[in-house]
């Protein structure tokens with residue numbers, strides 16, 4: 001039995017995967033009352049087949065978890081009331097609103113998620129844009145400090161330090177490196193990903209300081225400092241589209 005986490009548009013949940021060689025031909029999902037999702041699958045089914053099945057059943061699974069009141073589902077349930085959730089360092093947290101009487105809004109973050117205080121002069125229709133601006137600023141400043149810290153950490157390991165680290169908002173790039181100027185650029189949305197994935201990206205861009213292209217020599221350097229880079233690369237490919245703010249621009 002192995003434990004995995006899956007991110008779906010209906011919510012994020014953990015599941016236990018049981019493989020069986022004997023005679024099993026089909027997949028089965030059991031949701032135990034403690035809120036544990038158990039998946040029984042034949043040995044011959046790849047993980048992507050299993051996860052494809054779970055994705056199709058995700059709405060039902062999340063609904064069941066909510067009924068059982070499991071902790072992982074509660075997180076989701078809260079978001080259904082207000083419908084917004086966002087990832088930070090690989091975990092999903094709700095975005096909560098409080099209407100205040102002040103002239104300006106504020107944003108806080110703790111283990112219950114973000115709280116955005118919205119002045120009462122901001123109407124319901126404008127609230128999404130208002131929240132988006134606040135969250136984007138929050139994410140950009142946190143992205144910069146997390147990324148700078150990781151770059152410093154890997155700088156010591158790799159014996160190579162860039163001149164500057166900057167965050168940007170490119171549409172489709174996660175990061176880039178200008179070896180001549182020794183500047184690293186990161187997409188601030190990367191801090192929605194788990195730290196292991198962020199570290200892979202940091203190692204990737206820092207490896208470009210020495211090797212500009214994606215040659216074998218380059219990947220050799222990535223491998224040296226991030227032995228499981230292929231897993232993180234794949235994670236980013238599969239889940240990257242989820243790493244965005246829950247309010248449309």
Ligand SMILES: [Zn+2]
Nearest residue numbers: 204205208214
């Ligand atoms: Zn590259």
